[in-house]
Amino acid sequence: MTKRQELSGKVVLVTGASSGIGRAMAKALAAEGSKLALVGRSAERLGAVAGHIGNDAAAIAADLTKPGEVERVVAEASRRFGQIDILLPNAGLYIPGDVADGDPDAWDELLAINVSSVFRLARAVLPEMIERKSGHIIITSSVSGHQAIQWEPVYSASKHAIQSFVHGLRRQVAPHNIRVGAVAPGVVLNELWGYTDAAAIDAKVESREGLRSEDVADAVVYMLTRPANVTIRDLVILPQNQDI
Amino acid sequence: MSGQLAGKVIAITGAASGIGLACARGCLDAGARVVLVDYAEDKLHSLAAELGDNAIPLKVDLTDPQSVAGMLPAILARTGQLDAFHANAGAYIGGDFIDGDPDAFDRMLDLNVNAVFRTVHAVLPHMVERGTGDIVVTSSVAGHTAVVWEPIYTASKHAVQAFVHALRRQVAKHGIRVGAIAPGPVLTPLVANWPKENLDRAIAAGNLFDPKEIAEVLVFMLTRSRTVTIRDVVILPANFDI
Numbered sequence: 001m002t003k004r005q006e007l008s009g010k011v012v013l014v015t016g017a018s019s020g021i022g023r024a025m026a027k028a029l030a031a032e033g034s035k036l037a038l039v040g041r042s043a044e045r046l047g048a049v050a051g052h053i054g055n056d057a058a059a060i061a062a063d064l065t066k067p068g069e070v071e072r073v074v075a076e077a078s079r080r081f082g083q084i085d086i087l088l089p090n091a092g093l094y095i096p097g098d099v100a101d102g103d104p105d106a107w108d109e110l111l112a113i114n115v116s117s118v119f120r121l122a123r124a125v126l127p128e129m130i131e132r133k134s135g136h137i138i139i140t141s142s143v144s145g146h147q148a149i150q151w152e153p154v155y156s157a158s159k160h161a162i163q164s165f166v167h168g169l170r171r172q173v174a175p176h177n178i179r180v181g182a183v184a185p186g187v188v189l190n191e192l193w194g195y196t197d198a199a200a201i202d203a204k205v206e207s208r209e210g211l212r213s214e215d216v217a218d219a220v221v222y223m224l225t226r227p228a229n230v231t232i233r234d235l236v237i238l239p240q241n242q243d244i
Numbered sequence: 245m246s247g248q249l250a251g252k253v254i255a256i257t258g259a260a261s262g263i264g265l266a267c268a269r270g271c272l273d274a275g276a277r278v279v280l281v282d283y284a285e286d287k288l289h290s291l292a293a294e295l296g297d298n299a300i301p302l303k304v305d306l307t308d309p310q311s312v313a314g315m316l317p318a319i320l321a322r323t324g325q326l327d328a329f330h331a332n333a334g335a336y337i338g339g340d341f342i343d344g345d346p347d348a349f350d351r352m353l354d355l356n357v358n359a360v361f362r363t364v365h366a367v368l369p370h371m372v373e374r375g376t377g378d379i380v381v382t383s384s385v386a387g388h389t390a391v392v393w394e395p396i397y398t399a400s401k402h403a404v405q406a407f408v409h410a411l412r413r414q415v416a417k418h419g420i421r422v423g424a425i426a427p428g429p430v431l432t433p434l435v436a437n438w439p440k441e442n443l444d445r446a447i448a449a450g451n452l453f454d455p456k457e458i459a460e461v462l463v464f465m466l467t468r469s470r471t472v473t474i475r476d477v478v479i480l481p482a483n484f485d486i
Contacts, residue, residue: 174483208471234478241416
């Protein structure tokens, strides 16, 4: 009905690409004809995803919490593909549980990846996007960024930080034709939540208590393909029967 | 997207103009039968003639409880089923609260809030009985953030958001999905009531977008796997500063 933004030939940098939502997004975008800079901690697991995609994928192993790594990753991706059209900061950690029993060092690690690395990635790609007057950033948030969830206060706080960042950043860069949005899933049945067994995943999807990573990837492709004059700022996607 | 909604029946309120009409066209294009619910009878009939046999006009006064009571029976008499209900009809009041007309506030709340409750209440038993169904409400970005130039409107849309989020949890066990589309300003008759300087500025900056985009979102939401609910979509003109 309206002019779909084509993703063929676009260069996409996706973090957390070796598993879960990141891997599903990489595969979905490869099917759209995008070129992919895949970022993750494990070179071996990234290599498997890149191998599945073929020539249009580059695996860049990095720990984004280490000084200088975000900037190196963005520079490598730009060198390989010329520019970055789409940034998908997706890597994240999950820590639930009682604050009284929690490990503050683990929280720092979570905040470093869920929050700081996202800020740094945006900082690293924006100058060239602003210069080109074009770009799209979609951050993997969570329904936990839209409402405070009592069994995961630290995680929920990290995703609220992301929501604030998305809404604030969007207004800063919109005049440069750069779009910023966030996808906010409920329970996704992947490694981050301890689901690796295909039969267990199928059963939870069937009972509508969990999403497949691919459901989220489809939503992100939908957001990315809207016409250039439209931004989907937020999309909250839940398992049909998640009581939240 | 032809055929994606083949076999489905969707009722849309406020379907004779603006976002409702665009959504009706979008669902018809996707192969659905669409019940166009509106109060503007003449417009409904000329639209039905234009849109073809799958477009079913239904005159309802959403602010009249008796009229709403007749809505679902009239839909079922014509279609036999209702797969999705899009509570879309709404009114807009902007401007300084202190200068506003409280009777006009009441009329807006009747349509934006009370009519949503009443119509959804009317269609839910049918969906519960079938163990499936979709409720989509046209909300607004003003339901996600308090918008200074429209305090009454923004309050009405916050009410809608709270309703969607809470109702969803009540009816999820029946296989029913509930979600809201929250657009920024769309080029429809509603924004003609905007303060003129805001409207002029928005048009000049390309800050309004086509209601067809909302139709695309509706079809996207309705065509997800039944295991997936899209609860919220906030969709804005790319350069809208909110």
